[in-house]
Amino acid sequence: METDDVTGTDALLSIPDSPSVALPNRGAVNAERAVIIGPKDSGKTKLLMAIHRACHIQVRGQPSLDFASRNEATHNLIRRSVEIMMGKGRDLGTQRGEDHEFDISEYSERDRERGMPPRETRHFHLKDPPGEALFPSHVGKELQLSKEVVAVIDQGRVASSIVLCVDVSRSQTQIYRHLPRLLGEMVTDQLIPQQHSWVDIGRRILRQPTSYTPWTLPRLACERFLLLLTKADQISDIAFRRLRKAGKYVPPPGFSYFRPIDLAQQIAPIAQARAVLGVEVLNSIKSVLKPGAQLAVGISSAGGFDISGMPFLNKDGRPIGIEAMSGSEILRRWLPFGVREAMLFAAFGAYSPTVQRVTVEHLRSEPACDVRIATA
Numbered sequence: 002m003e004t005d006d007v008t009g010t011d012a013l014l015s016i017p018d019s020p021s022v023a024l025p026n027r028g029a030v031n032a033e034r035a036v037i038i039g040p041k042d043s044g045k046t047k048l049l050m051a052i053h054r055a056c057h058i059q060v061r062g063q064p065s066l067d068f069a070s071r072n073e074a075t076h077n078l079i080r081r082s083v084e085i086m087m088g089k090g091r092d093l094g095t096q097r098g099e100d101h102e103f104d105i106s107e108y109s110e111r112d113r114e115r116g117m118p119p120r121e122t123r124h125f126h127l128k129d130p131p132g133e134a135l136f137p138s139h140v141g142k143e144l145q146l147s148k149e150v151v152a153v154i155d156q157g158r159v160a161s162s163i164v165l166c167v168d169v170s171r172s173q174t175q176i177y178r179h180l181p182r183l184l185g186e187m188v189t190d191q192l193i194p195q196q197h198s199w200v201d202i203g204r205r206i207l208r209q210p211t212s213y214t215p216w217t218l219p220r221l222a223c224e225r226f227l228l229l230l231t232k233a234d235q236i237s238d239i240a241f242r243r244l245r246k247a248g249k250y251v252p253p254p255g256f257s258y259f260r261p262i263d264l265a266q267q268i269a270p271i272a273q274a275r276a277v278l279g280v281e282v283l284n285s286i287k288s289v290l291k292p293g294a295q296l297a298v299g300i301s302s303a304g305g306f307d308i309s310g311m312p313f314l315n316k317d318g319r320p321i322g323i324e325a326m327s328g329s330e331i332l333r334r335w336l337p338f339g340v341r342e343a344m345l346f347a348a349f350g351a352y353s354p355t356v357q358r359v360t361v362e363h364l365r366s367e368p369a370c371d372v373r374i375a376t377a
């Protein structure tokens with residue numbers, strides 16, 4: 002959001018270094034540098050492929066979004082998404098980093114209806130690198146600072162949002178091995194304002210010298226960091242099948258029928274991240290964020306679900322049961338899950354049921370065991 006300087010009487014009362022007041026600036030287009038990182042096959046490119054479709058699914062209670070692709074790489078990605086979802090075209094993963102440019106605009110439903118300009122547009126410059134270069138899968142192989150990797154690190158140093166994709170259905174050893182080094186390469190010196198004491202505040206108002214100096218600490222420059230758990234369709238499907246096999250398939254109250262999509266909606270993103278990665282990974286991300294930066298965990302599935310509520314893709318990322326369907330029928334049925342909400346956070350810092358804010362409480366470790374000894 003655009004920030005304007007406070008002027009007039011307010012300026013006299015304003016304390017230097019205090020956060021400036023954010024004023025709505027309808028129709029503003031703000032440039033946004035972003036980077037998406039994660040191991041090979043963690044679903045980075047599929048997520049980008051699904052953004053166009055996900056933005057245009059309007060959801061009750063959420064702002065309306067528009068998506069417009071702004072460069073060749075993004076036009077191609079959208080075209081390829083159609084072919085890949087139809088089971089055509091080969092998906093070999095990203096070979097060389099791609100630079101995408103696209104706009105995401107946000108409207109209230111009413112404004113859109115009345116043809117008003119968007120409340121805000123983010124013009125994204127987003128880098129999609131090959132995951133293998135950033136998170137080498139060979140045991141013992143170190144991150145090589147190739148030209149490609151350096152370009153990602155450079156973008157990470159100036160990015161206002163960073164998205165880390167983690168495939169929930171896989172082993173996370175590459176994250177443990179390489180994430181600390183990668184984030185460590187992206188940090189730069191950031192000025193961290195000290196807490197003002199009342200004496201300092203008084204002196205500043207009276208324009209007297211103060212002892213105040215900001216600290217400089219190595220931190221990420223980003224305003225928003227999203228840990229995005231991907232391929233939620235797969236864990237929901239596995240859970241759905243296990244419950245059915247064990248005869249424990251009981252729809253919760255209010256559901257007449259319980260499908261994998263309903264299970265996916267029940268997943269608590271932060272609890273899932275703590276179970277999959279451990280709280281230490283969340284803490285290590287938090288340790289490189291500057292004060293005030295937003296940290297969130299999201300759950301998503303770019304492959305998403307068929308409108309029947311079953312996963313659209315199998316575990317190898319191939320569409321299920323497409324033989325019986327025409328191309329337009331396939332595309333009509335594809336519902337990306339949590340992708341729109343991930344973009345709402347990456348672009349505007351908005352939280353939602355599938356993208357939740359990480360608080361101090363979430364960063365505490367559980368006791369290893371909770372032993373209670375009964376006393377007489």
Ligand SMILES: Nc1nc2c(ncn2[C@@H]2O[C@H](COP(=O)(O)OP(=O)(O)OP(=O)(O)O)[C@@H](O)[C@H]2O)c(=O)[nH]1
Pocket residue numbers: 039040041042043044045046047048092093094095096130131132133231232233234235301302303304305314315316317318319
């Ligand atoms: N079932 C399922 N498969 C997915 C999903 N997202 C991605 N895949 C599949 O996972 C594989 C890897 O997805 P990509 O998006 O190419 O992964 P990436 O992180 O870009 O990988 P690199 O480009 O190699 O770094 C592909 O076969 C996708 O079809 C999903 O939400 N559900």
Ligand SMILES: [Mg+2]
Pocket residue numbers: 045046047094095129130131132
């Ligand atoms: Mg890719």
